[in-house]
Amino acid sequence: MNPTVKNTREPLFHVVKHAERSTKETVVLRLVAVLLSIVAGGLFILAIGQNPIAVYGTILEGSFRSQMAIQATIKFAIPLCICALGVTLAFKMKFWNVGGEGQLIMGAVFASFFALNFPNWNHWVLVIVMLLAGCIGGGLWGVLAAFFKVKWGTNETLLTLMLNYIALHLVSYLQAGPWRDPAANGFSKIARFDKNVALDKVFGVHFGWIIMLVLVAFVWIYLKKSKQGYEISVVGESQDTARYAGIDVKKVILRTMFISGAIAGLAGACQVSGSDMTLSMGVAGGVGFTAIIVAWLCQLNPAMILVVSFLFGVLEKGSSVVQSTFGLSSDCADVLQGIILFFILGSEFFVRYSFVGRSKKGVSR
Amino acid sequence: MDKQKCAIRCSGITKTFGSVVANDGIELDVQYGEILALLGENGSGKTTLMNMISGIYHPDKGQIYVSGQPVSISSPIDAQNLGIGMIHQHFKLVEVFTAMENIVLGTPGKLPGKKALKQQVTQLCENYGLDIDPEKPVYEMSVSEKQTVEILKVLYRGAKILILDEPTAVLTPQETEKLFAILRQMKAKGCAIIIITHKLNEVLSISDRVTILRKGKSVGSVETAGVDAAKLTELMVGHAVSLSIERPEPKDVHTILKVVNLTVAKPDGSKGLDDVSFQIRSGEILGVAGIAGSGQKELCETIAGLLPAQEGAILYKKENILGKSPEQIIDLGISMSFVPEDRLGMGLVASMGMPDNMLLKSYRKGKGPFVDRAPAKELSKKLVEKLGIVTSSIEAPVRLMSGGNVQKVLLGREIESCPNLLITAYPVRGLDINSSYVIYDLLNQQKQKGVAVMFIGEDLDVLLELCDRILVLCHGKITGVVDAKTVTKEQIGLMMTGEMTEEEKKKEADEA
Structure with a gap:
């Protein structure tokens, strides 16, 4: 009758969940992750036959060596930061908006419409109309996914993702068709905007950076202090609780996705009128996706998003210099970026869990 | 062998x-x-x-x-x-x-x-x-x-x-x-x-x-x-505990909420509540007994305006509140403390601290676009002191609190909003004996203040000791509303499985 007793050994290690770690421990953990990522990146550089210290030095030097370099670095950071702030609103509501890319593009398209058709308007009227148009374009693109979600319960991740491609190929249609530059000798590209369109420069960089700083403050206050921000947190945490508290969940989802998309759209408007001076397929260039990583990396903290976006700008600008100096292809820079992200995102696991070995009984902490 | x-x-x-x-x-x-x-x-x-x-x-x-x-x-x-x-x-x-x-x-x-x-x-x-x-x-x-x-x-x-x-x-x-x-x-x-x-x-x-x-x-x-x-x-x-629950005599009893022929569908289309009629009176505790899933959840959520009804009416001071939004119902002073199995799933926001949870139903009140957190902080401190809530800090997420303390936070908030109807579903589920008695005392205090209390419970012994009347649900139907002082546990048990006593059947026929 007695069951056979099989004496198995205890597994080599098991994963144990922590109590909440203190802020200090978390910061130390993240710093260690950054150091490790630099070491691992260095090994990679070594493996392709370059001197890691020289390459890292060039990245830093490349992004800070002159005023122009710093300005270029900031220019990289602007759309990324703004877009990350946009998706932050949606993520706070646990609405998985991965459509920052598409919303940015639609903002750019709407802004370009005015830039191409009314270049002779009064400069400030035109700039304001363009920026507003960018907000509306991105906002509508964002609200589209939210509308289907609240109406029929569609999956927002798939929908926002697919809308990215629609937006991208809309640009391809526009540049091949209605908006094609007749002066481009049959090339399918959109004409360069009139000078009157350009966003004014403040300290050498188009004033998108001021918009970025204002948005950092806006998003922080909106989420932390406003009633609407409070509603977003409650809806994100539990829709049942929100309904119970008398919050109109559908309204909150639609409203938040409009604002989320509008902010991304604003990034697009700034990009075409401040930086690119035309609309092209590369207007977003993956910024909408990197923004998702930035937003998560910063745990949806607007101030951190500003810092991390700048660091991404450094990496981006620095690697372009590395490309020309060392003759490395741009793919190498992407690999470096990937390594760094891998380590930092990986450290999040250790914030919450740790491994406990077989020999060491009991949990360290 | x-x-x-x-x-x-x-x-x-x-x-x-x-x-x-x-x-x-x-x-x-x-x-x-x-x-x-x-x-x-x-x-x-x-x-x-x-x-x-x-x-x-x-x-x-x-x-x-x-x-x-x-x-x-x-x-x-x-x-x-x-x-x-x-x-x-x-x-x-x-x-x-x-x-x-x-x-x-x-x-x-x-x-x-x-x-x-x-x-x-x-x-x-x-x-x-x-x-x-x-x-x-x-x-x-x-x-x-x-x-x-x-x-x-x-x-x-x-x-x-x-x-x-x-x-x-x-x-x-x-x-x-x-x-x-x-x-x-x-x-x-x-x-x-x-x-x-x-x-x-x-x-x-x-x-x-x-x-x-x-x-x-x-x-x-x-x-x-x-x-x-x-x-x-x-x-x-760890120490001796008195196991009896107080039951103060209800005074100044008058009907505050009247539920008439209420029929509510579950999400799967079956009937959650089937032609239910009863009254809730101020100054008494109405117990609701029934096997889990007999319509208790539907009853709470319909009264709170979270679930639409198919038929019937809910009259609050002669005003039909069916079809009103939860917001409008909260403004009428119907405060519902609903504690589902997942305690933090509905009444509270698990990752927020006490002040933010206090704000849940009142954040709209202040003027302007911003939330005023100062009164919520005051209220949190007051509750911690008054109910003996144990927490490392009032700003600590409520999910880190023990079940009893979570319950005190939730019930405390509802009571502080000075409701005239308090609906509590399984308020002591999973609580230890000491915490349970604190909750019973709180409910009795409310009753003595003239609040109508609806208590949805699972432990029949507690229902029999605490409540004044007990409503028994079976498959969404009411199989009886009985006087808790005279009914026996066995009688309620039978009603829970759908056996109506002859007396009850007659009474229902009379009422209809």
């Missing part, structure tokens, strides 16, 4: 989760042919211990012996191979499968033929005195039949050691008796049984021995024959 009588022995079991020591050097043993009750307040580590025995967790320290041999149980499969079977509180059955299909599901080896399987199951039923139709699909079964299938599932896998986690929570008194008869028969067949329950009278009636846990430590094992409920409570809590 092994002569070894000891089924399970746990020696010095320790398990920590982060900084929380859930089990601290626990000693426990159970013999074949014995029923052991595991008793302890919530958070005393019962479930953690049982999860280690059934292979879900691994102890940090200590050794588990099965039939005298030291073993390491690293998965539920290991536990199954060792003859350990766990019956969870929430059934894990495939609704569209029949009893025997569920029983055989997931067993290794070739699937026996239908005929052979039926024979095996019938044989097993005969052996242990169980009664089930092997070919009945689960969705047609009552709760107690489903439980029988769960028991058969572990027996089919050759379990000789059974662990039951609060098996009676979903049963009527009659069904509980039936379950206990089955357990006694299994004990006679030489099985070892560990039963976890909060109800002391059940511990006394079913078990041979009781092991008591307090704050993660085993405080001792006693022979059931030598103790009574008061002694067990003392062991469990």
Whole structure:
């Protein structure tokens, strides 16, 4: 009758969940992750036959060596930061908006419409109309996914993702068709905007950076202090609780996705009128996706998003210099970026869990 | 045949989760042919211990012996191979499968033929005195039949050691008796049984021995024959506790809410509430009894405006509140404290601190686009002091609090909004004895202030002692509204299964 007793050994290690770690421990953990990522990146550089210290030095030097370099670095950071702030609103509501890319593009398209058709308007009227148009374009693109979600319960991740491609190929249609530059000798590209369109420069960089700083403050206050921000947190945490508290969940989802998309759209408007001076397929260039990583990396903290976006700008600008100096292809820079992200995102696991070995009984902490 | 009588022995079991020591050097043993009750307040580590025995967790320290041999149980499969079977509180059955299909599901080896399987199951039923139709699909079964299938599932896998986690929570008194008869028969067949329950009278009636846990430590094992409920409570809590609940006389009673012919559909289209009519009166506590899922949830949520009704009316001071939004209903002063199984799932926001949770229903009140947090902070501090809420800081997320404190936060908020109707669903579910009595006192205070209290409960003993009237639900229908002072537990038990007393039938006919 007695069951056979099989004496198995205890597994080599098991994963144990922590109590909440203190802020200090978390910061130390993240710093260690950054150091490790630099070491691992260095090994990679070594493996392709370059001197890691020289390459890292060039990245830093490349992004800070002159005023122009710093300005270029900031220019990289602007759309990324703004877009990350946009998706932050949606993520706070646990609405998985991965459509920052598409919303940015639609903002750019709407802004370009005015830039191409009314270049002779009064400069400030035109700039304001363009920026507003960018907000509306991105906002509508964002609200589209939210509308289907609240109406029929569609999956927002798939929908926002697919809308990215629609937006991208809309640009391809526009540049091949209605908006094609007749002066481009049959090339399918959109004409360069009139000078009157350009966003004014403040300290050498188009004033998108001021918009970025204002948005950092806006998003922080909106989420932390406003009633609407409070509603977003409650809806994100539990829709049942929100309904119970008398919050109109559908309204909150639609409203938040409009604002989320509008902010991304604003990034697009700034990009075409401040930086690119035309609309092209590369207007977003993956910024909408990197923004998702930035937003998560910063745990949806607007101030951190500003810092991390700048660091991404450094990496981006620095690697372009590395490309020309060392003759490395741009793919190498992407690999470096990937390594760094891998380590930092990986450290999040250790914030919450740790491994406990077989020999060491009991949990360290 | 092994002569070894000891089924399970746990020696010095320790398990920590982060900084929380859930089990601290626990000693426990159970013999074949014995029923052991595991008793302890919530958070005393019962479930953690049982999860280690059934292979879900691994102890940090200590050794588990099965039939005298030291073993390491690293998965539920290991536990199954060792003859350990766990019956969870929430059934894990495939609704569209029949009893025997569920029983055989997931067993290794070739699937026996239908005929052979039926024979095996019938044989097993005969052996242990169980009664089930092997070919009945689960969705047609009552709760107690489903439980029988769960028991058969572990027996089919050759379990000789059974662990039951609060098996009676979903049963009527009659069904509980039936379950206990089955357990006694299994004990006679030489099985070892560990039963976890909060109800002391059940511990006394079913078990041979009781092991008591307090704050993660085993405080001792006693022979059931030598103790009574008061002694067990003392062991469990650590000091003597009075077990009687106060029931102040209701005064100034008048009807405040009238529910008329209310019919509500569940999401799956079936009727959650079926033509329900009753009244809620101020200054009294109306208890709601019924087997889990008899329409209690629908009743609360419809009154709070969260669920639309198909038919009927809810009259609050002669105004029909059906079809009003929760916001409008909150403004009328109908405050509902609804505590579902997942306590933090509805009434509170788990990741927020106390002040933000205080704001949940009142954040709209202030002018302007910003939330005014200052009054919420004041209120939090006041509640911490008044109700003795234990928390590291008022800003700490409420999910880090213990169940009793979470409940105090929720109930405190609702009471502070000065409601005239307070609906509480399972307010003491999962709370330890001390916290439960604090909650009962709070409800009684509200009653004396003239608030109408609706108390949806599961422990009939508590309902009988605390409430003035008890409404009994069965399959969404009211099978009776009775005076709690005169009705017996058995009568309510019968009503819970749909047997209306002649008197009740007559009364209902008169009312209609």
